[in-house]
Amino acid sequence: MTLPKLPLQETLQNLPPEWPDDPGPDIRAAIERRGEKTVVIDDDPMGTQTVANVSVLADWSVESIVDELKNDLRATFILANTRSMPVDEAVSVVSEAGRNVRAAAEQIGKKVIVVSRSDSTLRGHYPAEVDAMAEALGQKSAVHIITPFFLEGGRYTIGDIHYVAEGDHLIPAGQTEFARDNAFGYRSSNIREWVEEKTGGRIPASQVATVSIEDIRVGGPDRVTELLLDLGEAKACFPNAASTRDTEVFALGVIRAEEQGVRFTYRSAAAFLKARGGLESRPLLTASDFGAKGDAGGLTIVGSHVPRSTSQLEHLLEQPDVSSVEINASQLVDDAQRSKEIDRVAQIVNTLLKRGEDVAMYTSRVLITGNSADANLEVGHRVSDGVVEIVRRIDVRPRYFIAKGGITASDIATQALGFKRAMCIGQILPGVPVWEFGSESRYPGLKYVAFPGNTGGPEALSEAVAKLR
Secondary structure, eight states, X not given: OOOOOEEHHHHHHXXXXXXXXXXXXXXXHHHHHHTEEEEEEESSGGXXXXXXXXXXXXXXXXXXXXXXXXXXXXXXEEEOOGGGSOHHHHXXXXXXXXXXXXXXXXXXXXXXXXXXXXXXXXXXXXXXXXXXXXXXXTOTTOEEEEEOOBGGGTEEEETTEEEEEETTEEEEGGGSGGGGOTTTOOOOOBHHHHHHHHTTTSSOGGGEEEEOHHIIIIIHHHHHHHHHTTOXXXXXXXXXXXXXXXXXXXXXXXXXXXXXXXXXXXXXXXXXXXXXXXXXXXXXXXXXXXXXXXXXXXXXXXXXXXXXXXXXXXXXHTSTTEEEEEEOHHHHTOTTTHHHHHHHHHHHHHHHHHTTOEEEEEEOSSOOXXXXXXXXXXXXXXXXXXHHHHHHTOOSOOSSEEEESHHHHHHIIIIISOOSEEEEEEEEETTEEEEEEOTTSSSTTOEEEEEOTTOSOTTHHHHHHHHHO
């Protein structure tokens, strides 16, 4: 059934006023009282879209997690990058990460809250990753808390329908390009129906509880807690949310319900995990925060194929003093042409960077597909591996570095630049995180912009480049 799109501003203005009291101090006090720390198992690099002063790990050994649990940071993000994997591999990775988090926490007697972070447009391996995480943590009977709201990306949940803001309208998520994803497509915009669809009926819509915006904005945290203590046979629950305050009210209600014995397993976009972890943000980073010095050019790499990424790339290529280098993706998946194409692109980019030119390197925009979801993921792997090899062969440290697209940003950071631990220092634009690499990486101290594929308007990528210049 086709659902109507809604006028954005009129819809938001017609909602009840937000809950007047800031839940943040009570959330942080509860976290301090409980002595807990948040660990996020992130299915791509974008869980840090709303936070600052948190660590990001590409190494989730027990020893590495123990070190993170001992420090003073409120949260650490494990970059599992499972959205780029077939489901069996994703389950294996999440299970290992979950077991290691549990072992590390038990080793030092630390209480942890573990969140499975995923996409605000409902793409990813749900419920497989949540089930794997819950089993690894000994929480198989816990209720799934599903929270896709993400203000910076224009994702709202209203009347149990999840929407994506496009221009002046709210579009039901199941009617957007994200629902037509060739690996994670879906039909349902209603979250209850989406859960039933994604679980193959194991969790029927009738067993998905909801917390309305009226409950949140009129009843506040006490009403949220009351509803969560009375879930009955529900196997999953989600809040409606149209503002950051809504997620904070819901988070405080969740904490209070947990303190009374209810157990939850979290599947969250970037907004709720910030609220649940009591995490802080900072003002947008400025040019002075980057210290981009030297004579080399800056490098922007675009691998994402979502329409928003392509429109941002087109705008960037229209800017003066940006040299474009297109990677022929079809040659990267052709064994006979692959090596030649990698050599060609790497040589061109090296030459341009040495001359001090800012470079936009991007995969060709014609999407190559296979005959199944797993085949599509494999094609994506081949292309991404080719881009990684190109970056490995670039022997100039760029003055700045932007990687556009979740898989692109993850693979380049881990495989081409060798990072094991980074600090998220904030955002260059709303929803666009910046990491500072550790000493073990190829470029110690590099400020790395992990630019989501589906965040920002047509000029956003150009704005980031202008700021870094």
